[in-house]
Amino acid sequence: IVVLLAIVLCAAAAVVSSWEDDNLHHHGGHKSGRCVRRCEDRPWHQRPRCLEQCREEEREKRQERSRHEADDRSGKGSSEDEREREQEEEKQKDRRPYVFDRRSFRRVVRSEQGSLRVLRPFDEVSRLLRGIRDYRVAVLEANPRSFVVPSHTDAHCICYVLEGEGVVTTIENGERRSYTIKQGHVFVAPAGAVTYLANTDGRKKLVITKILHTISVPGEFQ
Numbered sequence: 001i002v003v004l005l006a007i008v009l010c011a012a013a014a015v016v017s018s019w020e021d022d023n024l025h026h027h028g029g030h031k032s033g034r035c036v037r038r039c040e041d042r043p044w045h046q047r048p049r050c051l052e053q054c055r056e057e058e059r060e061k062r063q064e065r066s067r068h069e070a071d072d073r074s075g076k077g078s079s080e081d082e083r084e085r086e087q088e089e090e091k092q093k094d095r096r097p098y099v100f101d102r103r104s105f106r107r108v109v110r111s112e113q114g115s116l117r118v119l120r121p122f123d124e125v126s127r128l129l130r131g132i133r134d135y136r137v138a139v140l141e142a143n144p145r146s147f148v149v150p151s152h153t154d155a156h157c158i159c160y161v162l163e164g165e166g167v168v169t170t171i172e173n174g175e176r177r178s179y180t181i182k183q184g185h186v187f188v189a190p191a192g193a194v195t196y197l198a199n200t201d202g203r204k205k206l207v208i209t210k211i212l213h214t215i216s217v218p219g220e221f222q
Helices: 002-027 030-040 044-095 127-132
Strands: 105-111 114-119 135-142 147-151 155-163 165-172 175-182 186-189 194-199 206-214
Touching: 030 044, 135 147, 135 194, 165 186, 194 206
Parallel strands: none
Antiparallel strands: 105 114, 114 135, 135 206, 147 194, 155 186, 155 206, 165 175, 165 194
16 A cells, blocks of 8 residues: 555656646746746645646636737738828829819809809928928909909919909009900919909909919918
8 A cells, every 4th residue: 555655646746747847848937837836835636736727827828818919910900001091092192283173172252243262282282292382272253244342462463364354453552553354364463462353244254363472371371
């Protein structure tokens, strides 16, 4: 009986030792090492179950780490996809930065007699247009036989008559100048000059395209 008991004790010690070595070899972290050392303090017949619990805890931790790593990779992939989409959209904008349709303009004044539409600042459209950010483009439309009330702008204005005909008057430093204008004509309205005009045609609109050179805040005018 004594010999048999000694054999059982030796076998148990060998099993415990092999499990400890295996656990340290595969998981070799401080936490698993502490768990194994705690098992050593227990009675020999409780050590196998204790070591098995250590292994289960380590497996759960590995699975948790794997899930976190997978989530991190998924999040990184999503952010990369979003960045790629943004870069592609930016490239699409940059491919045709010089083309503007009617939807590119914002209507700032509108009445029964006409309207004024303004193109948004160039540097907001594309980085390629930052060199002309001091300039803005506007389109004035006056219906037949309409009159545009006197006004002034804090920007130099070069005006091109795109369609129709009429009369324009500018008042600068107390000096009044009046011109007859028609399609193809160009006239200048300096910053601060009072300007008013009339559409003298009874059938066609008077359409004037304006290039505004801002003088205070780049790209901003009032």
